[in-house]
Structure formats: C-alpha cells, structure tokens
Amino acid sequence: MAYRRTEQTEARLAAARARIAAAALDQVAEGGYASASMQAVATRAGVAVGSVYRHFPSKAELVAEVFRSAAQRELDVVATVTAADGRSAAERVAAGAEAFARRALAAPVLAYAQIAEPVDPAVESERLRLRRGYRDVFALVLEDGVVSGELSPHDTATVAAALVGALGEALVGPLGSGAERHSDALVATLVSFCLSCLPTTEGAPAWSP
Amino acid sequence: MAYRRTEQTEARLAAARARIAAAALDQVAEGGYASASMQAVATRAGVAVGSVYRHFPSKAELVAEVFRSAAQRELDVVATVTAADGRSAAERVAAGAEAFARRALAAPVLAYAQIAEPVDPAVESERLRLRRGYRDVFALVLEDGVVSGELSPHDTATVAAALVGALGEALVGPLGSGAERHSDALVATLVSFCLSCLPTTEGAPAWSP
DNA sequence: CCAAGCTCTGAACCGTGATTCACTCCTTGC
DNA sequence: GCAAGGAGTGAATCACGGTTCAGAGCTTGG
Numbered sequence: 001m002a003y004r005r006t007e008q009t010e011a012r013l014a015a016a017r018a019r020i021a022a023a024a025l026d027q028v029a030e031g032g033y034a035s036a037s038m039q040a041v042a043t044r045a046g047v048a049v050g051s052v053y054r055h056f057p058s059k060a061e062l063v064a065e066v067f068r069s070a071a072q073r074e075l076d077v078v079a080t081v082t083a084a085d086g087r088s089a090a091e092r093v094a095a096g097a098e099a100f101a102r103r104a105l106a107a108p109v110l111a112y113a114q115i116a117e118p119v120d121p122a123v124e125s126e127r128l129r130l131r132r133g134y135r136d137v138f139a140l141v142l143e144d145g146v147v148s149g150e151l152s153p154h155d156t157a158t159v160a161a162a163l164v165g166a167l168g169e170a171l172v173g174p175l176g177s178g179a180e181r182h183s184d185a186l187v188a189t190l191v192s193f194c195l196s197c198l199p200t201t202e203g204a205p206a207w208s209p
Numbered sequence: 210m211a212y213r214r215t216e217q218t219e220a221r222l223a224a225a226r227a228r229i230a231a232a233a234l235d236q237v238a239e240g241g242y243a244s245a246s247m248q249a250v251a252t253r254a255g256v257a258v259g260s261v262y263r264h265f266p267s268k269a270e271l272v273a274e275v276f277r278s279a280a281q282r283e284l285d286v287v288a289t290v291t292a293a294d295g296r297s298a299a300e301r302v303a304a305g306a307e308a309f310a311r312r313a314l315a316a317p318v319l320a321y322a323q324i325a326e327p328v329d330p331a332v333e334s335e336r337l338r339l340r341r342g343y344r345d346v347f348a349l350v351l352e353d354g355v356v357s358g359e360l361s362p363h364d365t366a367t368v369a370a371a372l373v374g375a376l377g378e379a380l381v382g383p384l385g386s387g388a389e390r391h392s393d394a395l396v397a398t399l400v401s402f403c404l405s406c407l408p409t410t411e412g413a414p415a416w417s418p
Numbered sequence: 419c420c421a422a423g424c425t426c427t428g429a430a431c432c433g434t435g436a437t438t439c440a441c442t443c444c445t446t447g448c
Numbered sequence: 449g450c451a452a453g454g455a456g457t458g459a460a461t462c463a464c465g466g467t468t469c470a471g472a473g474c475t476t477g478g
Binding site: 211213246247248258262 | 464465466467469474475477
C-alpha cells in the first residue's frame, strides 16, 4: 500500500465537508432552498460540483442535513428556555413562544425557508420531525402543568401542536414581507395568545415582559 | 366563412374543460399534487395531453384553478357557518372550527394536499390567499365580538391567523397517517382550544357539542 | 358533398438541474 | 524520486415532466 489517509488529510476532508455544509446553509439563509442548486453551493464553498458529491451522496442528503442542523439549533434553544426549573408552566410556555418568535423574526429568510418554503419530500419529512419536536417540547411543559395542578387535564399533544401551528402561521405572514418593524408587539401578542390558550385551573395566568 | 362554433359545440368544449378540471381534482384528492402530472390528468379525463392545453394555458394555471375551486368551497362553508346571525362570537368561532376540522378529516388526502403538501409557487401563492381568507373570516367574528363587548380589544388579525395555524397544524399529523378514528375527540379538543384562546371579558366561555 | 377552418392527438422537443466520469493533480510510504 | 492510489475537477450526460406542433379527423354553412 502506498497511500492511506493521515490524520491531517482526514482533518482537511472534514473541513471541506463542513465548508460545503456551511455554504449550503448560507445559501438557504440568503435565498431559500430554491436558490440552493448544487452549482450555487459548490461555487459558494469554493469547490467544484463533483467535489460536493465526494461528501454527500445526493442533493437530498445535503439539504436534509442542512435543514436538520439549523432546525436542531433552534429546537435546542426552545427546549432550553422551557426547561423544568421550578417556574410555572405558563412562564415556561411564554419563554418558549417568545424565543421561537424572536429568533424567527431575527432571521426571516431562513425561518421562512425552514417553516414554510416548498421543499422536496426528503426535507419535508425532516420538517415533520421538527414540528413533532416542538410539539413534544411544549407538550412536556403542559404535562408538567397538569401534574402540578396548574393546568386542568387535557389532550396535551394536540394542544401543543396547535400552539406550534399558531406560532408558525402567525409568523409566516410577517416573515414573507420583511416586516420586522413591529416585532415587539407581534411577539407580545403571540405570547399572550399562547398563555390564554392554556387550560388553567383558575383565572387567566399573569405574565408581563 | 364555413365554420363557426355552434352553441352545441360550445357546450361540448365547456364540458371537456370541466371534465379536465374534475379529473385534476380527483387526481389531487387521490394522490396529492405530486401525482397530478399532465399525463395523469389527461388520461383520467380521457383526452390527450395536448387537448389539456386547449383549455388551460399551462399546468400552473390548471392546478391553480383546481386549488382555488376546492379551497373556495371549503372557505365558503366556514364563512357560512360563522355568519353573523345573533350568536355570540364564541359560538361562531366554535362552529367555524368544527366545520373546518370535520371536513378536513372527511377528505384527508385532499385536505393534506391543500394545507401542507409541497407545491409549486403558483399554487403556494393561492395557498397564502386561502389562509388569509380563513384568517379574515375568523378576524371578522373576533371584531364583532370586540364591538359587542363579548371580547376585549386585541390584535384580531394575528389572533385569527394563530387560530388558523393551530387548526391546520393540529390536523396535519392526523391527516398524514390515516387516523380518522378518534376524530370526534380531536374535533372537540380543537373547538375547546379555539374557545379558550378568545380574550373574553369574563370567565371562560361555555360551549357544548 | 365540399371547402374552410376548427379540434384532437401523442410522439418529439426542450429546459432545468442533478449526477457522473475520464482526466488531472495531490498524498503517501518506501 | 516514484509508483500506487486517493481527491478534485467540470463538461457531458441523464432524467424528468411540461410544452409544442404537424397531421388526422370533425363541424359548419352553403
């Protein structure tokens, strides 16, 4: 044998792969999935089209990975801010909704691409996973609320899905047209909307920004 | 001149056009937009591909019309059941939510195609119109509620959009997998969810199926 | 029945963008 | 330095489905 990858080569390859993935993410964040042709991604990464195929077996795999990593980052944030730590379920839901909305409004093109842009089936199935992920995060909070007696028993999965849908839909319009002007008011409306949806065992929950 | 369309020919042409549109709708209801190639639609309508182009200038126009007609039918139903007629805003919202959910669950493939399937931009823009339509229908009810004093003043457009998103999202899961088994319970959950979202000026609204 | 002009047909065409592959250039171990 | 193979290249190829169009077959008014 006269050739075997050294650690250095391995590192260079990994770096190239990462650069390609990063280029694809940048491309999506700038012009959505529609703009992310293999040619565009390759050029942006500074490699030839063929080289992209050295790291990803197909475009579907590449964009699925891009979607997944961007999605995971966001989901982690929401999961973190809603973590159980002694706060009420209402406070945790409010924190999650606010984080979700603020971050989406801060990166509107990417957020639109992730939430609503037409994509191929491989990415669409990742999107379903993502939505289930958000639903599960909120459902967990609702469950905790039911257990503690703060919330009355209910179909937490469906209510959580509805919360996710409400946030997504209410943001799609503003994200489409670059209207981040009134984002504070929008965020406040969404947070109080989510809170009002909660089946609290007593009067309306209190929350102030 | 030796040829001019008679009324009969006119009728035959109109019938052919309608048959093609119906075939396209059937195809979408059966296998979604992805399955609706010009070839498939033409075959189903019993004509040649070229003949489809005698009635529709492009596929985009054809599918846009299909989407629009199916969407309008549904929107009309919801608009009708939420019409102002002396009932409370809560009752009207409940009726709208119930109609929306029940009808979606009754035709799951079509509903999924209309609400969530990846589609080309021409149809996507129709979808945005549709969503705005639903939002407006619900917003109108909310406005009435505010005016009558039943609801406290709020951002009715955003809340209405959130309601629409909540209904859509909570249905996408069930629509994907053919789980219309527990549809009654699901509908009930959604209706009470929507009601709990309303910023009523006094205690929780009453509603029973 | 005929000429004029329409409608219908479906195989061929075309544009787009993913994918391949013969080739060149590099890395490795001796 | 050099042989053995890996990595990088990008123009050519391929797949796909929408769109076209030349010819066959109808309809119409006279």
